[in-house]
Amino acid sequence: xxxxxxxxxxxxxGSRGIGAAIAKRLARDGATVALTYVxxxxxxxxxxxxxxxxxxxxxxxxxxxxxxxEIEAAVNQAAAQFGQIDILVNNAGIxxxxxxxxxxxxxxxxxxxxxxxxxxxxxxxxxAHMPDGGRIISTGSNLAHRVPWPGLSLYALSKSALIxxxxxxxRDLGPRKITVNVVHPGPTExxxxxxxxxxxxxxxxxxxxxxxxxxxxxxxxxAWLSGPEAKVVTGSEFTVDSGMNA
Numbered sequence: 640x641x642x643x644x645x646x647x648x649x650x651x652x653g654s655r656g657i658g659a660a661i662a663k664r665l666a667r668d669g670a671t672v673a674l675t676y677v678x679x680x681x682x683x684x685x686x687x688x689x690x691x692x693x694x695x696x697x698x699x700x701x702x703x704x705x706x707x708x709e710i711e712a713a714v715n716q717a718a719a720q721f722g723q724i725d726i727l728v729n730n731a732g733i734x735x736x737x738x739x740x741x742x743x744x745x746x747x748x749x750x751x752x753x754x755x756x757x758x759x760x761x762x763x764x765x766x767a768h769m770p771d772g773g774r775i776i777s778t779g780s781n782l783a784h785r786v787p788w789p790g791l792s793l794y795a796l797s798k799s800a801l802i803x804x805x806x807x808x809x810r811d812l813g814p815r816k817i818t819v820n821v822v823h824p825g826p827t828e829x830x831x832x833x834x835x836x837x838x839x840x841x842x843x844x845x846x847x848x849x850x851x852x853x854x855x856x857x858x859x860x861x862a863w864l865s866g867p868e869a870k871v872v873t874g875s876e877f878t879v880d881s882g883m884n885a
Contacts, residue, residue, distance in 0.1 A: 641866030644669035647721040648865070649714060651675045651704060651761055652731025654683035656829035657778060660854035661728055662686055664862045666695035670726060673717035675702040675710075677731075696721075704731045704757035705749065711764045718768035726865045727765040729758040729777040732797075736790045747793060754797035755804075762808065766817075773817045774865045775808065777801050778857075781825040781880040787845055798823075802876060809874030818873035820864050825880020827852045847882025 648665045652658040653674025662674045663686065672690060676683040676699060683699035690697040698720060702713035718724050733753045735746045758777055765775070782791055783798040801821050809819040826842045828834045834851035843849040857879050863869055864877075878884060 641668045641862045641868070643726075643862070643865060646670040646725040646865070647717070647723055648672045648726035648728065649674075649717050649724050649761075649765060650728040650730055651702075651710070651757070652677075653728075654679040654686055654699070656831060657824060657827060657854045657857050658728075658730040659686045660858040661730060661861050662697065663690060664855065664858035665726065665728075665865060666690040666697060667693065668862050668866070670865070671696040671721050673698045673700060673713075673721065675700050675704075675713050675731065677701065677703045704753045707756070707760045710757055710760045714761060714764040714768070718765075723770055724765045724768040724773070725770065726774045727761060727769070727776070728861060729761055729775070729801075731757065732778060732780075734791075734794045737793075738790055739792050742793055750793050750797050754794075755800045758801060758804065766812075769817065771815045771817065772870070773815075774869075775812075775817065775819045776861050776864050777805060777821045779821045779823040779876070781823045781878050781884050783823060784878075785884045787883075788841075805876070806874045813873065816870070818864070818869065818871075820869075820873060820875050820877065822857055822860055822864070823876060823878040823880065824857045825852060825878070825883045827854055827857065827879075829854060842883070845883055846880070847885045850881055852879055852881060 653662040654676035780798040
C-alpha cells in the first residue's frame with residue numbers, strides 16, 4: 640500500500656469500472672477522494688458509502704465531461720471542501736465503434752470532448768489547487784499503440800492524444816515536481832467489457848496471458864504513481880493489458 644494520508648484525490652468517472660476501483664484504492668491508501676459521475680448516481684453513492692464504511696472520506700459530484708463549466712465547478716467544489724487537489728486522475732471516457740466512413744461529426748466531437756478536451760480542462764482546473772509535488776494520471780488505452788480490429792480508429796485517436804499531452808505537461812510541470820503519467824488498460828473485467836462478453840474470446844486470443852485484467856490491477860498502478868515511490872516517474876506510459884500489445 641502507498642502512504643497517501645493527508646492527500647486529496649479527484650477522480651473523473653469514478654462511479655463504476657476502473658474509476659470506481661481507483662477511487663476506492665486511493666481511499667484505502669489514505670487519500671480523501673472526490674469523484675465525478677454523469678449518469679450513475681446510485682453507483683456513485685455506493686462507492687462513497689463503501690469508502691466511508693471503511694473509515695475514509697469521499698464526495699461524489701455530478702459533472703458531465705462534455706461540459707467544461709461542470710468539470711471546472713466540480714474541481715473547485717472539491718478543492719473548496721477539502722482544501723486542495725494533490726492527485727488528479729483523468730479517468731472518464733467513452734468509446735464509439737464504427738468503420739471510419741460511417742463515423743459522424745457528432746460522434747467525433749463527443750469522443751474528443753470527453754476523452755481529450757475534458758482531460759485538458761480538468762488538468763488546468765486542478766492545477767490552480769495543486770501544490771508542488773502533485774500527481775496527474777490519465778487513463779489511456781492499449782489501443783493507443785496497437786489497433787488489432789477495425790472500427791476503433793476514433794477511440795484510438797483520442798487515447799493516442801493523451802500520450803503527447805502527458806509528455807508535454809510533464810515538461811511544463813517538472814519544475815514544480817508535479818508528475819504526469821498515463822496508464823493504458825487493455826481488456827478489463829467491467830460491466831462495459833465483461834470477461835465473458837461477445838468479444839472476450841477474440842481478445843484473449845491475442846494476449847500473452849489469456850486473462851482479462853481486474854479493475855484493481857490498474858488501480859494498484861495508479862496508487863503507486865500517486866505515492867512517494869514514484870516521485871521521479873513522469874512523462875511515462877504504463878500498459879496493463881495481459882501482454883496484448885507484446
